[in-house]
Amino acid sequence: MKHFLFALSAAFIMPATAAMACGGSFQGFVSDLKAEAIRNGASRAVTDRFFANVQKDDAVLRADRSQGIFTRPFLDFSSRLISQNRFQNGQQNGRKWDAVFNKIDRDYGVSRGVLLAFWAFETDFGAVQGDFNTVNALVTLAHDCRRPELFRPQVFAALELFERGDLDPLRTTGAWAGEIGMVQMLPKDIIENGVDGDGDGHVTLKTSPADALMSGAKMLNSLGWRPGEPWLQEVTVPRNFDLSQTGLDKKKDRARDWVQVGIVPRTGTLFAPNLPAAIILPQGHRGPAFIAYPNFDVFFEWNQSFVYVTTAAYFATRLEGGPPLNPGDPEPGLDRDAMKVLQQKLQARGYDVGGIDGILGANTRAAVQAEQKRLGQPADAWPTQALLNAL
Template identity: 45%
Template sequence: MRRLATRMVGLVALGAALAGPMLPGTVAGAQAAGCRNTGNFDSWLRDFRAEAQAQGLSRRTISSALDGLRFDPSIVRKDRAQGVFSQPFLKFSNRMVSSYRMKHGTRLLRENAAEFADLERTYGVPGPVIVGFWGLETDFGANIGNLPVLNSLATLAFDCRRPDLFRTQLMSALKIIERGDLRADQMIGAWAGELGQLQFLPKDYYELGVDYNRNGRVDLLREVPDVLASGAALIKSHGWRANEPWLVEVRVPRSMPWEQAGLEVHHRESTWSKWGVTRRDGSPLKSTGLESSLLLPMGRNGPAFLAYPNFDVYLQWNQSFVYATTAAYFATRLAGAPPRFAGNDKVDVLSFDQTKQLQRVLEARGYDVGGVDGMIGAKTRDSVRDVQAKLGLPVDGYPTQSLLRRLSGN
């Protein structure tokens, strides 16, 4: 999930099973997950009141926002629990890109066609991209959260894990109240402080929210025109390039230089074609003149995509590789692409516990996997690539049960 210079969304619509958003500083935050809170919350809150007053916020706003806030340990527990994004891409995308979301998203695109056309002219962002995030974040506004955002933000700003990030968010929430967009009691949302139908963190809400219907306030909870325009503005702020693709499904051969796969490697379509990569139907790749990366979310035997520069926007929205790929894939489906191909062969998937076991084995060999968290992030993939190369295996960066057995000596 993203809204910030790399925020990560709340995904309220996924339900209680989701641990919550991955936000800026997630890697450092994971390293600080074992930190211990010291000090007194009430004393901290008094200091924050003084800071808000020094920034020119009115006593009325400060009182309405901060009176009665308390430290909530349940929010801290949610912040420490990160597990949903450990799911493999096929499982996660099958769940998220449901028939309901496809039908409802397609209908919303049709019913709001004029507005989406205007937003694309203004911001360069296609309607399916906005609707894809809208559907995944809150089921198109049906599930925006039910927790008091101000209390959550204060708790996380006091907590030792990422205090600076959430202190900024709490101050931005007060500025939203001061501007007259929302009252304090209307700030109901997700546990990590996201607000509205696209789950904006308060700083993005305050700085990038658009009063598209010109009624004098930015309302991202109830006003759909404001929601969609603000989403387009946020996506553009992340560097979206108009009239360019973001993700295209492809087929890969049984053998190719697998070390060329990954977001850090870029080639033009002519190079991918030389190595046997084709369009999904087997026809030659279309030439866009752009460089792209070969994305193999489940290794060389699973689904395959070419990721273009616009795909980076998805990773800014949510740093989870699985979420970003699913959101981008959902947008291609809404834009008319068929359901994705499962891949060339059965994928040897590790369980959550097996992934953690692999990470421990790699750490014991001196690799930095970014923490033993059961999630196949960039550092784990890089470590797997290196060990695959040393063992003479195809270097696709995807860990398998056979690799785990080999490294474990079984």
């Protein structure tokens, strides 16, 4: 999950008292973690070895606060992530690991294009897995008070992996947010969804593509993936369409109901006319348009970023043989500073924008669309200078 605002797949809920256990002296915080681990049944000797060399990593905090790539518009973001080399490598890896993908399809029903897209974006097919010490990263983020409810359980999950012999506190490395392996899974996800895909008796996500891909597939399946169903399809939106009906929160019960109001697939026919579906415009009504089926929502369980999810879902369609999209001619968006100003103005009007971060997330999109509709502007949830000026 790289590095995508952190993954929802590990957003476990903790009691309020535990969620507040963060900050203060780092060594004191580690002592509290050790005491809790022992209360939960870990031996003192194992706990002492696990935490013996843990250190706060300020580089982790800098990475956590500098995810500027998510401020880029969809066409820019997707062109950066979907290179010709990545596309070709995806096709080659699809052929190379054909037997594994066939087993995944039988066991979990997850399409190979989806897993190939995540494998590409997470680690360039295993080539770039991150060199942050995993235990240091997790303890640092648990100590930090931004999201302790997410990362504190991961520390104890990492301790469990250590007890199993599947994690080395000194040598296990990965992404800055504590994810490990080719598809970047957090320790609790590994415990719950790890699969020995190559039959060697171990779940080795850093070096075994079979283990990594099957574990990722099992996790997606557990998060609600619907076997054999599509996730995204490019469509054409008519000029007179009511743009306020776009957005993931405005699904129709059947995809074919969108055809009745003038929306048609850009090529071919609807993948699944009887499935629920929404229309999304990642870069406004002058940019690409997609119909999103239920499996598209599962992508958000892997990553919270709308632009990342849409890019991964689109890349998955390309890896499955789909055509390149029509980029259209979208209106210029806002840079990060202007987006922050817009979020401040929206917040002042009573909208919950999910934080003043300059990122066009779901809450900001909803607020933008509501104000566009109020002001008589195209209500496509794409913020422009015209909207900012009007506010």
